[in-house]
Amino acid sequence: MICMARRGMAFAVCRSIVVFFAVCTLVFVLPRLMPGDPVMNLIGEDTGVTQETINQLRHHLGLDNSIGYQYVVFIKGVLTGDLGYSYFHHKTVVDVLCERMKWTLLLALPSFLIGTIVGCITGAYAGYFESRSLSQSLSIATTLLYSAPPFVLSILALYVFSFKLGLFPMKGFYDSKNVMSILSHMVLPVSVLSIYTSAHTFVIMRGSVLQEKGSQYITAARARGLSETTILFRHVFKNALLPVLSMMAISLGFIFSGALLVEVIFSLNGMGLLIYDAVMSRNYPILQGAFLLITVMVLVCNIFADVAYSYLDPRIRRHGN
Amino acid sequence: MNFRNYELVIGLSLVLFFVSCAILSPYIAPYGENERFEPYGHPSLSHPLGTNDIGNDILSLLMYSCRVSVVVGFCASAIAVGIGLVVGLLAGYFGGYVDEMLMCVTDTVMILPKLPLIILIGAYTGGSIRTIIIVIGLLWWTSTARIIRPKVMQLREMEYISASRMLGFGSREVLLHEILPNILFILVSKYMLTAASALISEVSLSFLGLGDPSWSSWGLMIHMAFTRGGFVNRLWTWVLSPPICIMLFILGLMLLARAFERRELSAMAEVMV
Numbered sequence: 001m002i003c004m005a006r007r008g009m010a011f012a013v014c015r016s017i018v019v020f021f022a023v024c025t026l027v028f029v030l031p032r033l034m035p036g037d038p039v040m041n042l043i044g045e046d047t048g049v050t051q052e053t054i055n056q057l058r059h060h061l062g063l064d065n066s067i068g069y070q071y072v073v074f075i076k077g078v079l080t081g082d083l084g085y086s087y088f089h090h091k092t093v094v095d096v097l098c099e100r101m102k103w104t105l106l107l108a109l110p111s112f113l114i115g116t117i118v119g120c121i122t123g124a125y126a127g128y129f130e131s132r133s134l135s136q137s138l139s140i141a142t143t144l145l146y147s148a149p150p151f152v153l154s155i156l157a158l159y160v161f162s163f164k165l166g167l168f169p170m171k172g173f174y175d176s177k178n179v180m181s182i183l184s185h186m187v188l189p190v191s192v193l194s195i196y197t198s199a200h201t202f203v204i205m206r207g208s209v210l211q212e213k214g215s216q217y218i219t220a221a222r223a224r225g226l227s228e229t230t231i232l233f234r235h236v237f238k239n240a241l242l243p244v245l246s247m248m249a250i251s252l253g254f255i256f257s258g259a260l261l262v263e264v265i266f267s268l269n270g271m272g273l274l275i276y277d278a279v280m281s282r283n284y285p286i287l288q289g290a291f292l293l294i295t296v297m298v299l300v301c302n303i304f305a306d307v308a309y310s311y312l313d314p315r316i317r318r319h320g321n
Numbered sequence: 322m323n324f325r326n327y328e329l330v331i332g333l334s335l336v337l338f339f340v341s342c343a344i345l346s347p348y349i350a351p352y353g354e355n356e357r358f359e360p361y362g363h364p365s366l367s368h369p370l371g372t373n374d375i376g377n378d379i380l381s382l383l384m385y386s387c388r389v390s391v392v393v394g395f396c397a398s399a400i401a402v403g404i405g406l407v408v409g410l411l412a413g414y415f416g417g418y419v420d421e422m423l424m425c426v427t428d429t430v431m432i433l434p435k436l437p438l439i440i441l442i443g444a445y446t447g448g449s450i451r452t453i454i455i456v457i458g459l460l461w462w463t464s465t466a467r468i469i470r471p472k473v474m475q476l477r478e479m480e481y482i483s484a485s486r487m488l489g490f491g492s493r494e495v496l497l498h499e500i501l502p503n504i505l506f507i508l509v510s511k512y513m514l515t516a517a518s519a520l521i522s523e524v525s526l527s528f529l530g531l532g533d534p535s536w537s538s539w540g541l542m543i544h545m546a547f548t549r550g551g552f553v554n555r556l557w558t559w560v561l562s563p564p565i566c567i568m569l570f571i572l573g574l575m576l577l578a579r580a581f582e583r584r585e586l587s588a589m590a591e592v593m594v
Contacts, residue, residue: 015429023433030445041445143579147572149521151528152564155543159561163552250432257437261525265547275437279444279529291441294434302432 012306016299021075023295027288028074032067039063043087044283083289088281093289096274101256104270106182107263108255111190115197116248122198123205124240128213128232138202145199151261153192158265161188171267189266193259197251204247208240215239242312246305253301257294329580335573336513339566343387350381354537361554370558373542374549379559382537383566389538390570393454393523398516400458405465406508410496412466413473423466431463439522443531450533453526457519465511472504506585513578517571524567539563 031041039058043049049057058064065073077083083093126135145153162168168188174181212218213236221231251258256271263272271290278286342349352358355377362372370379412423439456446452476482477500485499526532527540542563546552551559 015425015432019429019432022429023438026438027441030441034445143575144572147517147575148564148568149524149571151525152567155560155564159557254434257434260436261528264529275440276529279440279531282444284444287441287444291434291437294437298432298434 009303009306009310012303016303020295020299023292024075024078025071027292028071031284031288032070041284042084044278044281044285049087078292083292084285086283086285088283088286093285096286097271097289097293100269100271100274103268104256104259104263104272107186107189107268107270108193108259110186111193111197111259112248112252112255114190115194116201116244118194119198119201120205120237120241120244123202123244124209124232124237126202127206127209127240128228128236130210139206142199142202145195146203149261150192150196150258151265153196154189154262154265157188157192172269185268189259189262189268193262200251201244201247205240205244208243209236212236212240242309245312246309249301249305249308250298252304253298254294256290256297328576328583332573332576332578332580335569336577339387339570339573340391342384343391346381346384346387350378350384352378352381354381354385356381361550361556363556364558370562371556373545373551373556373559379542379562382542383539383562386537386539386542386563387566389450389527389533389536390520390523390567393450393457394516394520394574397454397457397461397519397523398512400454401461401515401519402465402508402512403462404458405462405511406469408462408466409469410473410500413470414477414492414496414500416474420470424470427463427466430460431467433460435460436522436525439526440529440531443526443529448526448531448533450536453523453533457522461515461518465508465515468507468511469504472507473500476500476503503588506581506588510578510581510585513574513581517574517578520567520571520574539567 034041039054039061042061042063043057063070081094083097085091086093086096089096122138126138129135148156158170162170169185172185174185209232217235218231221235226234257275259268259270260272260275262268263270264276267273274286275290277283278290357376358368358372358378360372360374360376362368362376364371368378368380370383372378373382408423408427412420412427438460439453442456443453482495482499485495490498523532523538524540524543527538528544530541530544532538532541540563542559546556546560546563
């Protein structure tokens with residue numbers, strides 16, 4: 001992070017552009033490189049179109065033109081937000097993605113916020129009062145949670161709370177479209193994602209606070225007679241937050257793909273399930289569109305992380321000037 | 322005996338357990354991979370964990386599935402840590418333009434969305450085990466490079482390195498015989514962590530049905546348990562045993578990684594004195 005900021009904003013933007021074009025090229029090359037008819041590779045299997053339409057499409061998609069021309073047309077399409085047409089959904093890819101995105105955000109944003117806040121506070125506590133038994137048990141619990149990928153946690157949670165205890169519904173976002181129904185469906189997936197996020201935040205926050213602990217301003221604050229809790233949350237917390245913030249911005253970029261498998265387990269109709277269904281039915285336009293969207297999101301959040309980092313850390317801000 | 326020793330002991334035994342399961346699965350598994358019995362069987366004496374929808378013994382399947390996890394985890398991690406080591410060594414030791422260029426590449430690879438990328442490639446290529454290993458190896462090396470580089474920079478400034486350089490040893494000699502032995506612990510630690518991460522990716526892939534179809538794997542078992550009625554028929558051993566195996570294996574790898582990281586810290590402290 002620090003070296004990135006040192007090299008400046010221009011570098012971050014250039015790098016993002018390079019990655020963007022690399023990813024676009026990959027998306028362009030893959031369907032044309034794979035064995036089989038490129039038309040099928042582009043529109044996906046399971047679409048039920050006639051041979052006549054395929055021939056029309058071959059012309060329409062420009063597959064009878066030179067590869068360079070095809071590439072220019074493709075990049076132009078991506079830049080103007082035209083990601084193609086899904087013959088499976090009978091809608092444009094952008095429409096399908098927008099429709100599903102809302103639901104994923106409904107799932108991922110609360111989990112992101114809850115997980116980060118809980119992780120920061122517990123991490124700060126465990127780092128500052130390192131030797132207390134609560135801190136030790138928090139660290140052990142985090143190690144256990146950290147080693148369970150979120151979809152493994154989801155299966156366990158679904159089994160215990162929905163299946164055995166019958167406390168929460170098994171699948172979907174709602175039975176009837178009202179707030180209570182949606183809320184009760186969201187409890188388990190949001191908890192699982194929050195726990196997972198907080199475990200990650202915990203580790204970083206704890207390490208960051210441990211590093212801050214040696215600083216002299218803490219001794220100074222103690223000499224002024226402040227209580228340990230005040231020192232932690234008034235002074236140390238703010239300084240230790242920096243690495244967490246840049247990690248948050250980065251993980252915000254993965255918000256569409258992070259919940260992928262959790263959505264599949266809980267049958268939640270968001271981007272993750274969309275990608276899963278697209279994989280199952282070999283619906284390539286959707287796969288490519290989702291992948292491009294995720295990449296763009298990640299890149300934007302990375303630039304944002306760089307800006308936030310250099311803005312928040314006065315040392316780096318001065319260095320940049 | 323304190324917590325640190327527990328980490329090494331528990332971690333090592335968990336990892337060794339799964340590795341030996343993988344190697345010995347054809348000999349110790351109670352039944353063959355494709356042997357069929359009564360489908361949807363509940364746990365019984367002859368089938369301690371029950372049977373699945375086509376009547377395979379779950380316990381035997383679990384053991385056979387270790388192979389993919391171990392092979393993908395350790396092979397992909399070997400490639401990734403290998404690349405990361407070379408990049409980190411060169412960038413840290415030579416500095417200057419070499420460093421700038423290598424770190425530029427590292428930062429670029431680092432921000433690629435890895436899992437979606439693997440899913441996309443898997444969907445097109447059909448995901449043979451070799452493809453999965455190579456793709457994971459080529460994408461997962463950045464964190465190793467970023468950890469090795471500052472270590473090498475730190476070591477490069479030390480007196481015994483300047484001494485051996487003054488004695489006329491070439492860069493290759495210094496890198497291989499003076500610097501490499503001092504970063505071995507951190508390398509092993511990173512190897513275990515990367516293996517855990519590769520394992521998660523493989524499980525996710527095969528859970529999506531994009532794994533190698535000719536190998537049974539934990540991800541595929543979860544996929545089957547979900548789509549073919551493990552939940553509905555209350556066959557909890559079928560549904561829960563693969564996730565628990567995954568958790569334990571990853572936990573073992575992470576504990577080992579931590580134990581080696583602690584070794585590294587104390588070894589580093591000795592060198593610095």
